[in-house]
Amino acid sequence: MKRFVDALLPVEMAETIDLLLEQLRHRPLPLQVFLLMCLNLVVAPAVYATTGEAISRKAAYAIGLLALVTLALTIYLFVVVFQPERF
Amino acid sequence: MTSTPKSSGPRSSRRHTPKVNTSGLYQRAVRESFAKLNPRVMLKNPVMFIVWVGTIVTALMTIDPNLFGTVQGNNLHLFNALITIILFFTVLFANLAEAVAEGRGKAQADALRATKSDTTARKLLPDGTVQEVSSTELRRGDLVKVIAGDIIPGDGEVIGGVASVDESAITGESAPVLKEPGSDVASSVTGGTRIISDELTIRVTADPGKGFIDRMIALVEGAERTKTPNEIALTVLLAVLTLVFLFVVATLPTIANYVHSPVSVAILIALLVALIPTTIGGLLSAIGIAGMDRVAQFNVVATSGRAVEACGDINTLILDKTGTITLGNRLADEFIPINGHSMEEMAKEALAASVFDETPEGKSIVRLAQKLGATVNFDRDKAEGIEFSAKTRMSGTNLPDGTQVRKGAVEAIKGFVRSRGGSKTADLDAAYERVSRLGGTPLAVCHNDNMYGVIYLKDIVKPGIRERFDQMRRMGIRTIMLTGDNRITASVIAEEAGVDDFIAEATPEDKMAVIQREQAEGKLVAMTGDGTNDAPALAQANVGVAMNSGTQAAKEAANMVDLDSDPTKLIDIVAIGKQLLITRGALTTFSIANDISKYFAIIPAMFASAGIGSLNVMQLTSANTAVLSALIYNALIIPALIPLALKGVQFRPLSANQLLQRNILIYGVGGVIAPFIAIKAIDIAISAVGLT
Numbered sequence: 001m002k003r004f005v006d007a008l009l010p011v012e013m014a015e016t017i018d019l020l021l022e023q024l025r026h027r028p029l030p031l032q033v034f035l036l037m038c039l040n041l042v043v044a045p046a047v048y049a050t051t052g053e054a055i056s057r058k059a060a061y062a063i064g065l066l067a068l069v070t071l072a073l074t075i076y077l078f079v080v081v082f083q084p085e086r087f
Numbered sequence: 088m089t090s091t092p093k094s095s096g097p098r099s100s101r102r103h104t105p106k107v108n109t110s111g112l113y114q115r116a117v118r119e120s121f122a123k124l125n126p127r128v129m130l131k132n133p134v135m136f137i138v139w140v141g142t143i144v145t146a147l148m149t150i151d152p153n154l155f156g157t158v159q160g161n162n163l164h165l166f167n168a169l170i171t172i173i174l175f176f177t178v179l180f181a182n183l184a185e186a187v188a189e190g191r192g193k194a195q196a197d198a199l200r201a202t203k204s205d206t207t208a209r210k211l212l213p214d215g216t217v218q219e220v221s222s223t224e225l226r227r228g229d230l231v232k233v234i235a236g237d238i239i240p241g242d243g244e245v246i247g248g249v250a251s252v253d254e255s256a257i258t259g260e261s262a263p264v265l266k267e268p269g270s271d272v273a274s275s276v277t278g279g280t281r282i283i284s285d286e287l288t289i290r291v292t293a294d295p296g297k298g299f300i301d302r303m304i305a306l307v308e309g310a311e312r313t314k315t316p317n318e319i320a321l322t323v324l325l326a327v328l329t330l331v332f333l334f335v336v337a338t339l340p341t342i343a344n345y346v347h348s349p350v351s352v353a354i355l356i357a358l359l360v361a362l363i364p365t366t367i368g369g370l371l372s373a374i375g376i377a378g379m380d381r382v383a384q385f386n387v388v389a390t391s392g393r394a395v396e397a398c399g400d401i402n403t404l405i406l407d408k409t410g411t412i413t414l415g416n417r418l419a420d421e422f423i424p425i426n427g428h429s430m431e432e433m434a435k436e437a438l439a440a441s442v443f444d445e446t447p448e449g450k451s452i453v454r455l456a457q458k459l460g461a462t463v464n465f466d467r468d469k470a471e472g473i474e475f476s477a478k479t480r481m482s483g484t485n486l487p488d489g490t491q492v493r494k495g496a497v498e499a500i501k502g503f504v505r506s507r508g509g510s511k512t513a514d515l516d517a518a519y520e521r522v523s524r525l526g527g528t529p530l531a532v533c534h535n536d537n538m539y540g541v542i543y544l545k546d547i548v549k550p551g552i553r554e555r556f557d558q559m560r561r562m563g564i565r566t567i568m569l570t571g572d573n574r575i576t577a578s579v580i581a582e583e584a585g586v587d588d589f590i591a592e593a594t595p596e597d598k599m600a601v602i603q604r605e606q607a608e609g610k611l612v613a614m615t616g617d618g619t620n621d622a623p624a625l626a627q628a629n630v631g632v633a634m635n636s637g638t639q640a641a642k643e644a645a646n647m648v649d650l651d652s653d654p655t656k657l658i659d660i661v662a663i664g665k666q667l668l669i670t671r672g673a674l675t676t677f678s679i680a681n682d683i684s685k686y687f688a689i690i691p692a693m694f695a696s697a698g699i700g701s702l703n704v705m706q707l708t709s710a711n712t713a714v715l716s717a718l719i720y721n722a723l724i725i726p727a728l729i730p731l732a733l734k735g736v737q738f739r740p741l742s743a744n745q746l747l748q749r750n751i752l753i754y755g756v757g758g759v760i761a762p763f764i765a766i767k768a769i770d771i772a773i774s775a776v777g778l779t
Contacts, residue, residue: 029126055156062154066144066352070337073137077333080133080326084319087131 120182134368142174180725181369188376208240241278247288361685366678378667394646398664402610408570411654418451420545425514434461440494443472500531509536523575558740598624680758716769
């Protein structure tokens with residue numbers, strides 16, 4: 001991947017991407033939030049479709065996000081249950 | 088091998104040292120509790136992390152109450168804001184509990200750090216010259232010279248010189264301690280202590296930052312704190328409960344919509360927070376840290392919380408007789424002459440055998456002999472003192488005329504006499520048995536092949552020790568006494584002290600064998616020790632308490648070090664471990680029992696329109712006041728229980744079943760009733776001020 005990026009992109013951009021990847025390794029939270037919001041692009045329309053027009057488009061996105069946060073918390077709690085020594 | 092305790096005063100009257108400055112503890116704890124709001128820190132506490140996420144969601148709903156769809160009701164901004172504030176304080180109070188507990192440890196670490204300063208050390212180079220270097224440059228194996236007034240630059244072993252050392256910086260004991268090479272106990276020195284007379288040559292045994300004080304700082308500060316097995320098990324239980332309630336609450340909107348009683352997300356979050364075990368979730372780490380701190384307040388340094396917790400599960404206590412069960416300072420009480428020798432002759436030989444003996448026992452023999460009119464009738468400068476050793480089990484004097492006077496264990500002296508052509512007499516066995524039956528230690532005295540008599544060393548059982556062992560028995564703990572004394576003496580002392588079992592004529596190897604035998608039966612064993620030969624047994628025991636006056640090897644093998652070098656403290660440490668486990672169990676019971684009343688407060692309020700209003704047994708004013716009352720109670724109970732978590736539930740020496748019944752009654756039934764009263768009172772207060 002790195003070789004491919006280095007070959008295609010200007011040096012400055014490749015370095016910037018390297019820096020970003022390095023940062024993400026140390027601080028993965030922004031990437032995780034970004035991926036969650038991307039996933040919500042699939043979930044929210046589904047929520048909106050199932051509720052008819054009972055809720056607004058904004059509420060559909062919020063509910064979708066809340067559902068994903070709940071799912072994330074569930075996964076987190078399962079990790080605590082199965083790998084408690086990490087906490 | 089256990090040494091005599093240095094402090095003679097009651098433990099409660101002793102100053103806790105190093106002196107801990109707790110001023111500003113709460114201000115620091117408040118600041119720290121805000122710092123702990125960092126999500127990375129919050130992730131370590133699953134229950135509180137869920138509350139923290141809930142706080143963020145309700146904060147968003149304060150800004151836009153209709154964020155997740157249209158919600159019916161008045162003053163939604165205010166209602167959601169109140170929920171957010173209460174949830175925020177719930178998290179903050181949990182952080183505060185942990186920060187207060189940690190604060191005490193940090194204050195203790197600061198006090199220790201104050202004793203530790205970089206000093207200039209006189210390093211001895213291989214060519215014999217002295218080079219002045221900073222103590223931080225010293226490495227394991229380096230030789231240093233310290234003279235009166237110097238701070239000892241690092242942990243080490245004395246290899247030359249004799250000097251008095253002030254160890255009060257660590258132990259709080261103001262009396263100086265004599266340090267000399269070759270002695271199993273007195274040759275170990277600790278960095279940061281001060282030499283107050285003469286000079287010593289020391290071989291450094293720890294690299295900078297890895298010394299005894301550094302380890303103590305890291306431990307009391309909690310830097311090396313890892314969760315104990317019980318804490319891990321409880322964390323799993325709390326996570327499972329949280330997971331179950333998360334599923335329940337997440338599926339509630341479907342049911343609520345079906346019964347035409349839609350519920351807002353803010354109320355769902357309030358319900359979730361009220362149902363998950365926030366009380367124990369918030370206090371769990373504080374209880375563990377406070378347990379470590381209680382041990383530290385007893386002047387005992389534990390290498391891990393696991394060790395403190397293991398104390399609570401101990402089944403067998405292995406205790407040395409001398410210094411632990413008896414007062415330790417055995418004194419000569421009587422001379423019993425045999426073989427037709429007179430008392431004067433016996434006193435003269437006992438004096439000759441003890442004149443070079445510097446132990447308290449030896450000095451007491453000299454005093455008794457002098458009291459009986461005996462005098463030294465040889466040139467001391469031309470005589471040679473023979474020290475006691477565990478191998479020969481006797482000591483004495485080689486006189487200038489070439490003859491030898493010895494005193495020691497009866498069997499050893501019998502062998503000595505036999506080797507010189509003498510024979511044993513019935514008198515000796517009678518005297519030996521008489522002293523043993525009195526619970527004393529018999530020491531035989533001989534001059535070459537001539538047996539003179541027996542010295543009665545009186546050993547006094549510590550006052551109150553029998554009651555302590557009775558308590559232990561009630562708690563299901565078995566006590567085993569180990570002694571180098573003969574079987575008759577051991578049985579008399581064991582009977583008087585009330586121990587469950589004893590091992591007479593014990594060697595350090597016997598300690599190891601007893602521990603392994605008990606562990607093979609699935610029991611957890613605790614023991615004390617201070618000598619290098621105790622180190623394997625200390626490492627093998629589930630709880631090994633080394634005396635601070637002991638050797639470096641013993642201290643490294645043990646998982647606790649007693650700074651006061653008081654072996655009796657093992658009994659107190661076990662009580663602290665039990666108290667830690669009981670406190671954790673009691674607060675868990677209370678936290679889970681609380682759910683019942685919170686359930687009765689929130690559920691009827693949520694589904695009032697579904698016709699379950701009769702479940703509102705507390706007759707709470709409205710749905711909103713019900714939710715707020717339950718949440719306020721939920722938040723306030725955490726700081727209310729901080730003192731109990733830090734101090735620990737009052738410990739009573741009862742059996743496991745009795746303790747369970749008692750705790751279920753107090754914390755189980757009390758945990759059901761108390762919140763009903765508190766929530767109703769809060770509801771009345773909220774309605775009175777018209778908050779909703």
